[in-house]
Amino acid sequence: MSFEHDINDEQGTRLVSLKGRIDSATASAFEQATQDLFATPNARALLDFSAVDYISSAGLRVVLMAAKRAKQAQGRLLLCGMRQHVREVFEISGFLQIIDSVADRSEGLRQLNA
Amino acid sequence: MSIFFSLFAGLGLFFIGIRLVSNNLRQVIGRRLRQLIARAVTGAGSLALFGLLAGAVMQSVNAVIHVLVSLVTAGAMDRKRAFPIIRWANIGTSLLVLVAAIDLHALALCLVGLTGIAYYQQIDQSTRWRHAVGALLGLGLLFLGTDFIKSGAALLRTEPWLRLHISELGLWLLPSFAIGAAVAWVAQSSTTVVVITMSLAAGGLISWNGGTMLVMGAGLGSAVSAWNLAGRLQGSARQLVLFQVLLRLQGLLLTFIFYACNRWLLDDPFNRLLDHFQLGLPARFAAFYMVVQLLSDLGSRTLEKPSLRWLEAWAAPSLQENLSKPHFVHDEALDEAETALLLADKEQQRLLACLPAYLDALRQDAPAALASADKRQAAESQVLQLCEQFLVELADRQRSRDVLERSMVLRDRNRLLGSLQESLAELHQSTRAVMSDPTVAQLLDHLVQSLHIVLETLAETAALAQPDAEELELLRSLTHDRSDLMDSIRRRLQGSDLEPGLRQAVFSATTVFERCVWLARRYVLLLDGPAASPDHPK
Structure with a gap:
């Protein structure tokens, strides 16, 4: 299964819509998508996982790198729309202790623009 | 009989x-x-x-x-x-x-x-x-x-049937050669053949030509018996045995040339030389055997470089052998405490970076595993043992408080690494068979992928020259206690209609996962320890 992404600006927030499978074969494309999210200080980004079917450790690694960059840029990263089985990976890996997540896109945008 | x-x-x-x-x-x-x-x-x-x-x-x-x-x-x-x-x-x-x-x-x-x-x-x-x-x-x-x-x-010398046939050996050179080879092969020793030949010569049972063929045949028999050993060995061990096979074959070739020149091209100068020393036939065989050995040695020395290249190509050290060798710690470094501590730390960093590879066979998207987790564990635990002995020896030699403290931290890390290696091999063992079962595959994959990213992050942070407080804080968060979460997963499965064998496998996997994360957290706490001196990068 392939991986697709789409980046839009919504109310001053970079919204990254992810779709498909994120594993070692597609992680580089995912990394490119997140590379410049925090190029400017205080940037905000929302990663929408609602159409993601699978994420492996290679994908988790990209999310972790993005979270580190957000911290360095004093920005804010939020995850949203994770399906139950994707959420379980984030939970077991301990990522939900270090990265905030919300139920859906509108909630995410609301929190980031608050 | x-x-x-x-x-x-x-x-x-x-x-x-x-x-x-x-x-x-x-x-x-x-x-x-x-x-x-x-x-x-x-x-x-x-x-x-x-x-x-x-x-x-x-x-x-x-x-x-x-x-x-x-x-x-x-x-x-x-x-x-x-x-x-x-x-x-x-x-x-x-x-x-x-x-x-x-x-x-x-x-x-x-x-x-x-x-x-x-x-x-x-x-x-x-x-x-x-x-x-x-x-x-x-x-x-x-x-x-x-x-x-x-x-x-x-x-054997006293057997009448042997006496009868042995007297013909001087005439039949090829059978003599074959008998020499066969006896050396069975006895696993060419000297045994030479001693028998000398005994036969002393009893007047054998001529010079028949005896020399027996001695030369012994060289081939010795090569064949070494070749038999090589079949069961790998890597360096196989190289050592094949070196002996080559040495014998090179010697055999040179001996044939020597024998042919001596007998057919020249007028037997070898025996004329031995005549000067008034040697009997048994002693002449001993001298001939010495010539065989010296020619083998000469051939081996002359062709050493191409032989070693060939051995390296044909019997390259096995992956397991390579995995079981330390890359950094070595005895000579023990004299200088600072270098020794640095090398032990580097060795541990290397082994820590190898831990994610234990999960390769269980990960869907991993490259093909180079070695199975149990083989990797068996090999890399040997490096940990060497590292432990290295640190004990260092602590024995250096009595300074600083060195003792730092070596203690490194020994603690060593023990944690050993436990992590064992736990990962156990996880591989318990989940390998059920990983493809659709009812539990997803949960097991989540455990494996999660553990993989935790171990990767731990290794990357440990490899940093000076991990900052934020990095360590992040790692502490990633390795927080998972017992409640694993308990909830187990409770969820308890109420399901999962087949008992599968349930047991998943229970075991959650327990090992919990243990691995706990061990990783303890390792993170030791990264803050005094293993690296303040003015020396880790």
């Missing part, structure tokens, strides 16, 4: 002895002994002496090679140092022919008697001495086996 029983029992004792010596020597070689041997065989002179003595005492190059294989695989000797020892051991075996024969009978009986008393006194039950006793018993049985073979071979 008793002759054959004697030969058969001798071979059996020889093989048991070889196995006992090899297995126990590997265990008995502690750090100090390995250092002593390593120091004893550093120079070319000591290598030659070691090889000569080993060949002379053991009377079999194959037996010497077995000991060398034990030393090389236990990390006590570099395989490049073992090659000249094999060459000298070949010469060593021929020294025995020159002094007719050393009687190992008494020594073998003494060794068996001594080890018997040790067994009676239950010294073999002691952790400290059991492998030493086992190695001595092995040596005794090895000698006893060799002695049985020699006794059987000596009795």
Whole structure:
């Protein structure tokens, strides 16, 4: 299964819509998508996982790198729309202790623009 | 008939002895002994002496090679140092022919008697001495086996049917050559053939031409018996055995040229030279055997470089062998405490970075696993053992408080690494079979992928020159206690209609996962410790 992404600006927030499978074969494309999210200080980004079917450790690694960059840029990263089985990976890996997540896109945008 | 029983029992004792010596020597070689041997065989002179003595005492190059294989695989000797020892051991075996024969009978009986008393006194039950006793018993049985073979071979001389056929050996060169090869192959020793040939010559049973063919055939038999050993070995061990095969074949080729020139091109100058010393036929065979050995040595030395290249290509060290070798710690570094601590730290960083690879066989998107988790664990735990011995030795030598404290932290890390290796091998063992079952595959994959990213992040942070507070805080968060989460997963499964075997596998996987994360957290806490000096990068 392939991986697709789409980046839009919504109310001053970079919204990254992810779709498909994120594993070692597609992680580089995912990394490119997140590379410049925090190029400017205080940037905000929302990663929408609602159409993601699978994420492996290679994908988790990209999310972790993005979270580190957000911290360095004093920005804010939020995850949203994770399906139950994707959420379980984030939970077991301990990522939900270090990265905030919300139920859906509108909630995410609301929190980031608050 | 008793002759054959004697030969058969001798071979059996020889093989048991070889196995006992090899297995126990590997265990008995502690750090100090390995250092002593390593120091004893550093120079070319000591290598030659070691090889000569080993060949002379053991009377079999194959037996010497077995000991060398034990030393090389236990990390006590570099395989490049073992090659000249094999060459000298070949010469060593021929020294025995020159002094007719050393009687190992008494020594073998003494060794068996001594080890018997040790067994009676239950010294073999002691952790400290059991492998030493086992190695001595092995040596005794090895000698006893060799002695049985020699006794059987000596009795052969008295058989009338053999006398009848042996008298024809001088006429039939090829059969003589084949018999020499066959006996050396069965006896695992070319010197045995030479001693028999000398005995036959002393009894007037054999001519010069027939005897030389027997001696040359023994060279081929010795090569074949070494080749048989090579089939069961891999990597460096296989290289050592193949080196002996090459040495014998190179020697055989040169001996044929020597024999042909001496007999057909020139007017037998070799025997005319021996005439000057008024040597009898048995002594002439001993001299001829020395020539065979020296030509083998010459051929091996001349073709050493291409031979070693060929061996490296044909019997490259196995992956497991490579995994079981330390990359950084080495004895010479112990003299300088700062360097020693740095190297131990680097070795641990390397082993930590290898931990994610234990999960490769369980990950859907991983490249093909280079080695299975249990093989990797078996190999890399050896490096941890060496690292532990290295740190203990360092603490013994350096009494400064700073060094002691830092070596203690590194030893704690070592233990955590060992536990992580074992736990990951256990996870692989318990989940491998059920990983593809659709009812549990997703949950197991989540555990594996999660553990993989935790271990990768831990290794990356540990490799940083100076992990900052934020990095360490992030790691502490990633390795927070998972017992509640794992409990909730287990409770969820308890109420499901999952097949008991699958449920057990998943329960076991959650327990091991929980343990691995706990171990990783303890490792993170030690990254804050004093293992690296403030002014020295980690």
